[in-house]
Amino acid sequence: MMSKIVRTQANILYPLILIFGFYIVAHGHLTPGGGFQGGAVIATGVALVAISFGYGKIKKWIKKTNLTAAEAVGLLSFIIAAFTGIGTSFFCNWLANSGLIFGDTVPYGPNPGYLNTAGLLPIMNLAVGIEVLGGLGVVVMYMLSAAKASEVK
Amino acid sequence: MRKALMAASLFVLFAALLYVAVNPSDFGAELGDHLVFGEPKYTDMDSYFIHNGQNQTAANNIVTSIVFDYRGFDTLGEASVLFTAVLGVGVVLRMLRGDENDE
Numbered sequence: 001m002m003s004k005i006v007r008t009q010a011n012i013l014y015p016l017i018l019i020f021g022f023y024i025v026a027h028g029h030l031t032p033g034g035g036f037q038g039g040a041v042i043a044t045g046v047a048l049v050a051i052s053f054g055y056g057k058i059k060k061w062i063k064k065t066n067l068t069a070a071e072a073v074g075l076l077s078f079i080i081a082a083f084t085g086i087g088t089s090f091f092c093n094w095l096a097n098s099g100l101i102f103g104d105t106v107p108y109g110p111n112p113g114y115l116n117t118a119g120l121l122p123i124m125n126l127a128v129g130i131e132v133l134g135g136l137g138v139v140v141m142y143m144l145s146a147a148k149a150s151e152v153k
Numbered sequence: 154m155r156k157a158l159m160a161a162s163l164f165v166l167f168a169a170l171l172y173v174a175v176n177p178s179d180f181g182a183e184l185g186d187h188l189v190f191g192e193p194k195y196t197d198m199d200s201y202f203i204h205n206g207q208n209q210t211a212a213n214n215i216v217t218s219i220v221f222d223y224r225g226f227d228t229l230g231e232a233s234v235l236f237t238a239v240l241g242v243g244v245v246l247r248m249l250r251g252d253e254n255d256e
Contacts, residue, residue, distance in 0.1 A: 028214065028217050029212040029213065029214050029217050029218070030212075030213050030214055031214065032214065032216070034214075034216075034217050034220065034221075036231070068239075068243075071236065071239060072236075074232075075232055075233070075236050078229070078232055079229070082225060082229065090225070090226075091222065091225030091226065091229075093209075093210055093222045096209070096210050096211040096212075097208075097211050103211075104211065105211055106207050106208075106211045106212070106213060107207075108207050108208060109207075111213065113213050117211045117212065117213075118210060118211050118212035118213075118217075118218070119210065119211060120221075120222075121210065121212050121217055121218065121221050121222060124221045124228075125217070125221065128228070128232060131232055131235065131236070132235065135235050135236065135238075135239040136239075138239055138242075138243065139238075139239055139242050142242055142243055142246040142247070143242075143246065145246065146246040
């Protein structure tokens with residue numbers, strides 16, 4: 001556990017980091033970034049809280065089983081989203097320009113960017129983001145637990 | 154002996170790279186193409202993505218449309234690599250852990 005200053009700043013910064021990471025994930029088809037980058041940003045939020053509060057306290061708040069479940073669910077939903085276009089081909093973006101959810105068309109050239117576009121891409125971004133936040137978060141938690149175990153001995 | 158061998162291999166590598174840098178390489182060129190260094194052969198893949206990416210995938214971010222749509226298999230491999238790496242970290246660090254009762 002670090003000092004009170006660090007803990008207070010982590011308390012303030014943690015939700016902002018989470019919001020920023022989910023913003024990057026959700027706007028992956030409009031702005032630079034995407035699932036991998038946004039998931040890494042969210043995992044840095046996990047690392048910030050875990051380091052500033054100490055592993056002994058944080059392991060009751062952030063369960064490793066939940067993070068591994070998030071990782072597995074993210075990868076599975078990514079593969080399932082890829083399989084939904086199997087009628088044409090694997091990874092076929094059948095939702096784009098279809099008029100359904102995320103199915104609006106986009107004008108050619110520079111435009112302000114519309115969220116309800118790009119078909120399967122936002123869904124895949126979300127799946128990969130969930131997978132990356134679970135994977136990198138559980139790596140951070142495993143490393144902190146190993147450091148704690150080695151320091152006790 | 155080892156240092157001399159290292160120096161000789163470094164020299165050979167440096168000479169080869171220098172030769173490639175000075176002489177225009179015809180890698181990927183068809184017969185009869187004249188290539189100049191710094192001006193690679195014109196490929197139509199990038200301009201195809203730039204001109205058709207917005208219409209075909211309806212995404213403003215061309216990089217995302219390439220990563221998740223045109224090159225989806227590559228992203229599937231990346232995600233699998235990440236999953237496998239996390240699995241390996243878990244397998245290695247689970248042995249070191251002292252407290253086994255928190256899961």
